[in-house]
Amino acid sequence: MLLLCVPKPYRDEARLRKLYGDSAKRIFIPRTTKELANLVKEREETALRLEKAEIALIKKANAARNKFYRNNPQSAGVRRWFTTGRAIQTLNDQNTGNGKDMSSHNEMTTIDSGETVRQSNEPREAVLPDIQFLPEIELQDNVNDAEGGKNVPAHEEEEIKAEDLDYVHPYGLRPDLADVRGSVAAQWIPAEDRPHHRPIGNFGRRVDTIRWTRNRLKELNKEIFQLRRRIRRGEADPLPAAFIEFDTQEAAHAAQQVVVHHLPLQMAPGLLGIRPEEVIWESLRMKWWERIIRRLLILCGITAAIIFWSIPAAFVGLVSNIDYLTKEVPFLHWVNDLPSFVKGVIGGFLPPFALSVLMALVPIILRICAAQAGIPSLVIGELFTQNAYFAFQVVQVFLVTTITSAASGALQSIIENPLGIQSLLAQNLPKASNFYLSYILIQCLATGGTGILQAFSLIRHQIVAKTSDVPRTRFKTWHKLRPARWGGIFPVFTNMGVIALSYACIAPLILVFCAGGMAFMGLVWKYNLIYVFDTSTDSKGLFYPRALQQLIIGLYLAQICLIGLLILNKAYGPMGLVIALLLFTGLIHFLLRDAISRLMWNLPQTLALEEQIQEEEKIKLAANNDSGEANGNDAGGAAASYFDVEQAFGDEEEEAELEDTDEDDHHVVSNRGLEGAGNIRMALTAWVKSAAIEKFKTEADKYGINEYLRRAFAFLRNGDGEEPPGFLIRWLHPEEHEDFVALRKLLPQEERPPIAYKEGDKRATYEPPELWLPKPTLWIPRDEARVSRQEVAHTRLSTPISDLGAELSKSGRIVIDNIDAAPFEEHRLLL
Template structure:
């Protein structure tokens, strides 16, 4: 902000001149220190103190005159109690405004005991130390390049803009403007919102469509909402055409990088590159192996930035939808440029001379050189996974940003932003890079299986790095509903298509028509399965099924019925035929009752009959058997604990644990039964049951949440450092009439450096305590 930087510049200049003056006149330092700390004693009995330097301190009912380098300040204290003078025009002091300013900043008193609403006479406090020519200035184009005082000009400009903004907001709230061709609808429940979104609203096409769910106010791209439906269609068509053209013409530098990977071919055919062969073999290996993949990574890093701009210009209404657009378009860039173009150019350049010499042998030459292009992608995966992962762990730019740039910055706001706001993860430019690696690995899985080992190791390392970064380095500012990952999985199937197409091409080059027919059939089956899978899963990705509202209740009822059925089965099957068990069985018959039951039973039926003559014998046998078993089990447990076998078995059982008990299920159980352990109800139980956070609305009005930010955005708060010369105190009093400003939490020390207390920053911040 221009005004904030100008205020800080003024404070630093004034304090530098003040410190220089006090070093030359040390006897004045004590008097100035006492004068600057006199807060509200504006009419106390002071005697004039005359110093050798010519400085005077006021006495009762006399004007305050301070003779120091710069302009002279003279103000009648008695008259100032009633009036303030600006350019000779007396104005009545607004006592209500004065009280309001004091309430906003209770710590503020005038540096020299004057009223807090003293007019800005060219910076009366700063003017004691620096001349008016040294104040911050600039030359506006609208002022024909003439020099103006930055602080005074910006304050006046802010007052004019505040009035214009107030009038425009009042006009919009009255409804005297053209409405946007968009509507925000709020529902009481999430189920109701999803049910309404799946309803066809209008009978005409492109009317009241498309409908988006779960869009937060800070995710809305308001410039896109102002577009008409026909404008959005035209823009989308032009943007998609431009991206298609860019994919085609971007292949020129990508092809050059692919040719550069064949260093032997270049040094042999290009004369002025012969000196590369004289380099050590290690350097040649780095140039041919690591430099081309690194150059390709840098070239492709510019694409996501351009695609996000294209998404905004295409009429994408939300930041999340824009990231989805970036993910799809960037993945197309990655597959075409990084994989297809580089593979073809790398293989063709290695066999170019042989093709020129023997054009009829192009089939065999391409069949031999195409698998060799996998060496380039082995290096590419190493560069992307290991080098990128190491860079993400090191965070060199963040280290410089936090410990060098932030500490040397003169703007307290910049330090606050650096230390309190984490960088967001832009998934639209992250997922396609690693998805393309999976595509490359699947494509070369049959041609060069070694690439699977490199890709698996690299992906595992990248997974660890991103787990750490998501906890400590990056922040999430938008809600994607977890849709980036399933999109990446669907894009990964492109690797299967390309692998089968590559196999078909190699089989054609080798004239193996029998296997070629089998692979073509497999390609058709892959497309059919992909279509059916996409058709089944796609509605579940965007819409919430209505059965989820009662799914948990249904499962609990089924579990209760199953538990009752199991209890009944156990009650009927507990009789083991033992003597003691039969003795206490109330359903067992004796005497005449037994004879009656025997007559009713068919003679062919056979039942187990206990012999009471041997009562006690089975108990002794069972007790002895149980004692032997328990002793053997205890002995085995002791030996297993000593040998460490027990810990290994516990890990194996935990790996395959079903999760029926109290603990969580093992990996094998979740892998074999995802319908049970990764069900909606099972996953929802993992979410902590906490109360929903209370939502604070802007200005207490919940209806202003989905209004354009121009209608409710508050004035930005300027943050300047407090100084010993107390220039900041007067600047705060004058500037806050135009915009909020504070000097709390930032201090200018004696060396001219700014120290910042981030906890005392005048900004509202919602922090999450871990």
């Protein structure tokens, strides 16, 4: 359970445990980590910049290498060496052909942008021009590395650790290659071509990206480690929130239903079933007054957006009436010259499609607003999005479009005859349903077809992923399934139901289109939920009942529409009946919502005992039946159980008569003339009923109606209780056949091992991610020039990195040959 707005005296584990008792298993009080969050975010961004720079360096070096070999096929096995000041060439006499004496002294060699390395005492050539070519020296006594295919000197084989086989100098190249930054890539590209950028903190001066990001990562790692240690010591202030884990589900729900604090808006609301990955940690720091102000401002902004969003929606409604626009707007006369098919597409297809695209941007904006309003959970944010997006849908897609579409067709007639507005609107409002027929077809059929084809996913997997130069992007593409964001899905189809209910009395044909479209979308979503979409949050089924409650808005609008049409046609008698029906619908809606609202969020305490009570009732019933059969009271068992022979009947009447005798005689009125009249009336009524029933049975048997009804009810009941009940019985008695106990038995009863957290697993605690996120892991492709080997060896001192599973092809494209070798951990929660 998550508690919000916890006052300072209760931000203590001991006091919270005293408040909730022994049922509180673990208590987590998060602390302020804003500075740490900024550092962790900067480290992630810096690591990604380093990864892109590494990939760019690898691609540049290999492109230069391949180009050189294409232009100089006779130089196969020869490598180039670039330096900033001079080039050093190590050659044997037989390779160079000159017999100069080589000096034997230590020499400082400048390699790759000014970094100096002292070379060993060995023969050196005199200073040569900037570009020289070095023959590749093959080692005779090398052992082949099975993993990476590189050669390692035999005398060093015993000194190599198992985990370092791929990254031991000289990376499968010349044994005298300097083990300094970029020495492998420097054989093919100069220092000026290395990735670089101009950070603001360096006053815009150019720096080498790889070197700068490595140093910055080392600094950030140190700062993050020190800050985490201070926070865990308790030096940071606690946030006004607390996570409490209980030993049982019943205890958690009991604690959630208790009013905890004596002041309003303190330690409330208590959110149940929330997991660490669902928490919006930025919202936990807000105080109660800040949360109220933010929510008020966000709601005002959404209301203003609903109003001003009607401008483009109204334009879409105007475009749907293309015949009127071509007549009244001069520069659109050319539309009349188009073929009828094209005009039909423009007037019938483009407006609904544009409206769908326009409304698709709204959920994204609403989710951002939900986070800014202080909503602490992603699930609650989706519910907030569902409510706000449904308001957008009803106002923009239905009301504004209906009014503009109907008014645009009758605008000229209204201007010419203002007094005839009643009859004109009455004639044109039903015609506006043509737009919604196209809208429902596009939303259901086109969206359903796209959902089956998964065109966007196809483009993402086959085009975007393959053209990406970052292996991390391909890993996310293939390992991350899209979640079903119900806050932006349910309102679209709920609004279709509202439109269908509203136009059911005006244009009943819309019911056929809506029913067919909904049936098709049901099949599509069944397929997608099983094979396409993924979920990482548990909504506890709250979206569907909320959509059902929102569907009642369609009844309100339908009745208001009928009232308006009846007023326009001056039918005041039926208008009064519909107004009474509108009031009755509102009353039923209020009572229904008040009855089930608490059951939506809270778990009733009786559910824990319901199954036990049902089992006890069955045992008692079986025991009574057995005792009745043993005593021989099969025929009269019901009467014997109904009448209690030990009960003294008539005593109450005698006592009442004794009390009446004390009263005065003038208060007693004799009616002996009417005595027995009630019994005669009851007897006559029973005789008439029995005679009518017998007559009906006789006629029903004569025409075979009884047999037909018996078979029909037997088909619906599916037997006498031994078999599962039929549809009619389940629909008439849901409290018996679809209650909690019956539905729980339908779930798979598989024994699963209890969830056990590993020791030191930070994901088992409710802490912000910045307190436990590990160092970012980089993934670069392996290349033939062996640049990636040296980059891995040097970069892993700053952050984890790997070049396994990805390769750079000869054409310069990155190929993922083993996606399972990606160095990223995937944690899956099985529900």
